Amino acid sequence: MKTLKLWMLTLVFTASASIGFAQDGKKGQEVKFKTSAVCGMCKATLEKGLAYEKGVEKASLDVNSKVLTVTFNGQKTSVEKLKKAVNELGYDADDAPATPRAYERLDECCKKDAVH
Amino acid sequence: MSFKIRQAFCAMAFIWLLVPFLASAQNLTGRVVDAATSNPLIGASVIWLGTSQATSTDANGHFSLKPAPAGQKAVLVSYLGYKTDTVQVEGRESITVKLKSITSIQEVTITGKQDRYSALSPTNSQVITAMDLTKSACCNLAESFETNASVEVSTSDAVSGAKQIQMLGLDGSYTLMTTDNVPALRGLATPYRLNYLSGTYIEAIDIIKGTGSVLNGYESISGQVNVRLKDPEKSDRLYVNLYGNSLAKWDANVNTSFTLTPKLSTVLMLHTDQLANRVDDNKDGFLDLPLGKHYNVFNKWKFNSGERIVAEVGLQALQETRTGGQVNYRSGTPQQEGSFYGTESETERVSGFSKTSYTFKNKPYQSLGLILSAGRHQFDSHYGPRTYNGYQNSGLANLIFQSAFGNTSHTYKTGLSYQLEDYQETLAGKELQRRERVPGAFFEYVYQNSQNLTLVGGLRADHHNLYGWVYTPRFNVKYDFNPNSIVRLAAGKGFRVANPIAENVASLISNREFIFQNNLQPEKAWNLGGSFTQYFEVGERKGAFITDYYYTTFQNQVVPDMYSSPNQVVFSNLEGRSFSKSFQAELQYELTELLDVKAAYKYFDVRSTYNGQLEQRPFIPNHRAFLNLGFATPFDKWRADLTAQWFGPRTVPMLEQQAEGNLRTRTVSPYALFNGQITRAFKRWEVYLGGENLLGYKQKNPIIAADRPFSQDFDASMVWAPIMGRVVYGGLRFTIK
Numbered sequence: 001m002k003t004l005k006l007w008m009l010t011l012v013f014t015a016s017a018s019i020g021f022a023q024d025g026k027k028g029q030e031v032k033f034k035t036s037a038v039c040g041m042c043k044a045t046l047e048k049g050l051a052y053e054k055g056v057e058k059a060s061l062d063v064n065s066k067v068l069t070v071t072f073n074g075q076k077t078s079v080e081k082l083k084k085a086v087n088e089l090g091y092d093a094d095d096a097p098a099t100p101r102a103y104e105r106l107d108e109c110c111k112k113d114a115v116h
Numbered sequence: 117m118s119f120k121i122r123q124a125f126c127a128m129a130f131i132w133l134l135v136p137f138l139a140s141a142q143n144l145t146g147r148v149v150d151a152a153t154s155n156p157l158i159g160a161s162v163i164w165l166g167t168s169q170a171t172s173t174d175a176n177g178h179f180s181l182k183p184a185p186a187g188q189k190a191v192l193v194s195y196l197g198y199k200t201d202t203v204q205v206e207g208r209e210s211i212t213v214k215l216k217s218i219t220s221i222q223e224v225t226i227t228g229k230q231d232r233y234s235a236l237s238p239t240n241s242q243v244i245t246a247m248d249l250t251k252s253a254c255c256n257l258a259e260s261f262e263t264n265a266s267v268e269v270s271t272s273d274a275v276s277g278a279k280q281i282q283m284l285g286l287d288g289s290y291t292l293m294t295t296d297n298v299p300a301l302r303g304l305a306t307p308y309r310l311n312y313l314s315g316t317y318i319e320a321i322d323i324i325k326g327t328g329s330v331l332n333g334y335e336s337i338s339g340q341v342n343v344r345l346k347d348p349e350k351s352d353r354l355y356v357n358l359y360g361n362s363l364a365k366w367d368a369n370v371n372t373s374f375t376l377t378p379k380l381s382t383v384l385m386l387h388t389d390q391l392a393n394r395v396d397d398n399k400d401g402f403l404d405l406p407l408g409k410h411y412n413v414f415n416k417w418k419f420n421s422g423e424r425i426v427a428e429v430g431l432q433a434l435q436e437t438r439t440g441g442q443v444n445y446r447s448g449t450p451q452q453e454g455s456f457y458g459t460e461s462e463t464e465r466v467s468g469f470s471k472t473s474y475t476f477k478n479k480p481y482q483s484l485g486l487i488l489s490a491g492r493h494q495f496d497s498h499y500g501p502r503t504y505n506g507y508q509n510s511g512l513a514n515l516i517f518q519s520a521f522g523n524t525s526h527t528y529k530t531g532l533s534y535q536l537e538d539y540q541e542t543l544a545g546k547e548l549q550r551r552e553r554v555p556g557a558f559f560e561y562v563y564q565n566s567q568n569l570t571l572v573g574g575l576r577a578d579h580h581n582l583y584g585w586v587y588t589p590r591f592n593v594k595y596d597f598n599p600n601s602i603v604r605l606a607a608g609k610g611f612r613v614a615n616p617i618a619e620n621v622a623s624l625i626s627n628r629e630f631i632f633q634n635n636l637q638p639e640k641a642w643n644l645g646g647s648f649t650q651y652f653e654v655g656e657r658k659g660a661f662i663t664d665y666y667y668t669t670f671q672n673q674v675v676p677d678m679y680s681s682p683n684q685v686v687f688s689n690l691e692g693r694s695f696s697k698s699f700q701a702e703l704q705y706e707l708t709e710l711l712d713v714k715a716a717y718k719y720f721d722v723r724s725t726y727n728g729q730l731e732q733r734p735f736i737p738n739h740r741a742f743l744n745l746g747f748a749t750p751f752d753k754w755r756a757d758l759t760a761q762w763f764g765p766r767t768v769p770m771l772e773q774q775a776e777g778n779l780r781t782r783t784v785s786p787y788a789l790f791n792g793q794i795t796r797a798f799k800r801w802e803v804y805l806g807g808e809n810l811l812g813y814k815q816k817n818p819i820i821a822a823d824r825p826f827s828q829d830f831d832a833s834m835v836w837a838p839i840m841g842r843v844v845y846g847g848l849r850f851t852i853k
């Protein structure tokens with residue numbers, strides 16, 4: 001009983017400790033992708049999805065221009081990895097097409113070529 | 117560019133802009149937008165009503181439709197995930213159509229805030245989302261309502277660990293439970309039914325107060341709880357949830373989903389929970405929670421032709437054993453004076469349902485649906501020296517045709533249903549048998565004007581082989597004073613055949629004699645009520661205020677009287693009045709970017725006639741309060757929830773020193789319960805830690821005569837507060853989308 005509690009606490013602490021500290025210099029790099037996002041819901045999906053990517057400090061999508069601006073730490077991630085992350089959320093990033101399965105699972109209104 | 121040239125250019129441009137209007141004066145042009153956000157809807161279809169002449173909107177939501185064939189004065193505008201609308205266009209060349217979104221689960225999940233009160237549905241309904249379900253101790257339906265103010269969950273007795281829901285101050289059996297809108301877990305499954313669906317199977321839960329629609333039968337009296345199971349098309353490829361608590365109870369859940377072809381998908385969901393640790397914290401010699409093993413599997417299939425046919429099939433099988441009673445009781449210990457008292461139950465249940473819907477060509481508002489379901493529920497149990505065994509076989513067929521009169525302001529649903537139930541119970545050697553065959557027909561008409569009024573009128577006629585014709589009318593009205601102030605009224609009748617033993621299993625854990633008055637009749641009740649919803653914004657933060665009042669009055673009720681005599685439970689038809697008055701006021705507000713608050717006050721006045729006297733129903737406090745604080749950092753990386761429930765003073769019977777035939781009661785003090793949980797989310801992992809009943813409030817001596825379990829006085833059913841003190845739990849979730 002006591003040990004279980006301890007074990008749980010340890011689990012939570014180690015989990016939160018793994019968010020390490022980065023070196024300066026590589027922080028605050030910025031990249032822009034042209035995506036296939038079409039609506040406000042896509043914005044929420046993309047920004048939330050990227051927030052969970054390692055090394056991402058900030059992500060924001062401008063729905064009108066479809067441009068996603070990502071601020072990241074080059075020490076922990078790369079432009080390629082970020083592109084892949086966008087694809088796995090179901091959206092194209094520049095020339096890299098969306099992962100088909102992820103695209104299929106998007107809501108109807110988020111599909112770029114939704115035809116009804 | 118000189119000034120003149122610029123002027124000429126502007127004039128030219130202006131004429132060019134006019135050209136489309138001049139050249140095709142009869143073309144209907146316009147725009148289709150989302151009613152809530154005014155965002156353009158891309159690819160919405162616009163069709164002359166009753167023809168095949170159609171077009172769809174472009175990237176800005178604009179469309180242009182060729183002139184109508186002779187006589188068409190209306191277009192039908194439809195878009196997936198939105199309510200189809202018919203628009204009268206006579207004499208107009210350009211229209212703007214605002215489509216209302218059908219509150220899709222996805223939408224709710226994205227915004228993922230508190231359970232919301234729907235602004236669209238004609239009934240007083242709210243949704244608990246999958247996100248909300250992760251806020252409280254997982255892993256079954258009983259724990260799913262912890263952060264919701266409308267549904268209450270209470271422990272039924274001090275031995276079996278069974279939990280019951282309550283709505284409007286009425287027992288859970290008056291609430292119709294459906295899974296994917298198919299009636300489920302009825303009849304003999306009642307005692308432990310909240311354990312039969314794992315939280316991980318659930319996409320969302322709809323709670324509807326009042327009698328609701330006639331489509332799902334005649335049974336709902338206080339309301340409906342609809343559990344939406346995971347959608348195979350949208351489920352994660354892999355979802356694992358592991359849970360353990362300080363009593364050494366543990367849970368494991370695995371969901372996996374496959375897309376076999378673009379049209380066919382399936383989700384397979386497994387759940388088990390186990391408790392092998394004997395806990396007796398209150399030192400009364402009885403286990404506070406029964407030992408148990410539970411295995412549960414659910415498999416759901418979905419076929420979506422993409423065009424007009426959608427079919428779903430769900431199959432469930434479960435097996436559960438529970439052993440409770442005195443700490444030293446072991447399976448097979450003889451149940452007699454001088455031995456150890458024990459309870460055991462073994463349940464096996466298999467059930468399945470299928471739903472098929474066919475949408476007619478070019479008539480998105482017209483469809484035909486067939487729902488089939490069947491199940492077998494079997495259990496063997498003993499509560500001390502008393503054995504209680506039984507089974508129930510059920511079958512249900514429901515055929516629903518949906519269409520419109522003229523245009524989609526007037527829609528209707530009509531159809532036929534057939535229900536069969538085969539009940540067999542044996543209690544201490546006494547056999548009870550019942551076979552129900554109920555064919556029925558129903559009709560529901562919905563009027564919706566384009567702005568602010570919805571009327572729903574429904575009627576069912578069923579022919580019950582034991583009780584003859586049953587008529588159930590139901591009405592719902594919704595009126596929007598403006599988009600933020602909505603009033604709803606509801607009136608309807610409900611009918612159900614009670615299962616007195618299954619609905620009062622708690623009383624089996626006593627040595628009371630069960631006495632059934634002859635000729636118990638079905639229960640019938642009217643439920644009348646209304647609600648007022650006000651959405652508001654204060655300092656750019658959204659909130660909602662919801663208040664409702666419901667009055668339920670029984671024309672007949674099977675009244676279990678365990679109060680007039682300490683040694684008996686007498687089941688009789690209602691003689692006199694029995695009613696419930698329920699008032700609730702709830703406030704939801706986003707206090708800061710990160711903090712949501714939900715507070716509610718509830719007042720219940722529930723009375724029944726016992727022995728010719730109209731008395732307060734014991735155990736139901738008049739006043740209750742509820743407070744929920746929900747904290748979440750951006751993107752929900754950290755979430756924390758704290759829920760407090762306060763129960764006012766309540767009347768409980770005093771059985772220890774009671775003369776026959778007169779109810780002696782005392783009042784017990786108010787108490788409060790606190791639950792809390794913290795969750796940390798990563799890309800694929802979530803870790804959570806929480807506690808239930810944080811202050812550890814417990815009922816002292818919940819079991820009467822716990823030291824003499826085989827004597828006349830023994831009774832474990834007089835329970836009004838938790839049996840368990842503080843329980844700490846933790847776990848993790850892992851998802852591959």
